[in-house]
Amino acid sequence: MNNNDIVIRLRYALNLTSADLRHIFSLGDLEISGATLDKVMTKQDAETPFDQHLSTHDLEAFLNGLVVYKRGVKKDAQGQEVKPSFDITEPAMINNVVIKKIKIALHYTSEDLQELMELAGDQISKGELSAVLRSPDHRNYRPAGDRYLRKILKGMALKYRSN
Numbered sequence: 001m002n003n004n005d006i007v008i009r010l011r012y013a014l015n016l017t018s019a020d021l022r023h024i025f026s027l028g029d030l031e032i033s034g035a036t037l038d039k040v041m042t043k044q045d046a047e048t049p050f051d052q053h054l055s056t057h058d059l060e061a062f063l064n065g066l067v068v069y070k071r072g073v074k075k076d077a078q079g080q081e082v083k084p085s086f087d088i089t090e091p092a093m094i095n096n097v098v099i100k101k102i103k104i105a106l107h108y109t110s111e112d113l114q115e116l117m118e119l120a121g122d123q124i125s126k127g128e129l130s131a132v133l134r135s136p137d138h139r140n141y142r143p144a145g146d147r148y149l150r151k152i153l154k155g156m157a158l159k160y161r162s163n
Contacts, residue, residue: 001146002050003059004040006098013156028065030058056094060086063101070105095144096132099152116155124148
């Protein structure tokens, strides 16, 4: 999956407007123009690079903004705002980080993610899901393939758009 496709599918699943998307990007400390947003929301050809119109950093800024949009600003024990982290250090981690940040933003439990996969016609065991959600330096960490993210996003669309 390319970075544009992730944002397009999240937009559809969560029924977000262009104004919502621009606001979410701004909550992630990234101002995006209408023209750039139009490019991001355009489906890319399969042959184009995964980050042609939306860099990995910008995708993560969007996901951080989504967490703030859905949950509010995170504060430490002293009440000071905590800046969101940028966890994607290599392309193989994109799907794992996207799944983790969706889980955080929407207050999902592991069971919720399994339910979304089932809605999309697939299954994931608790052990597999746990391995996907682990830190990359953990010995049981496993990179998430496109299949996991694609099915979770499809499950979200089915759950939220079928009402």
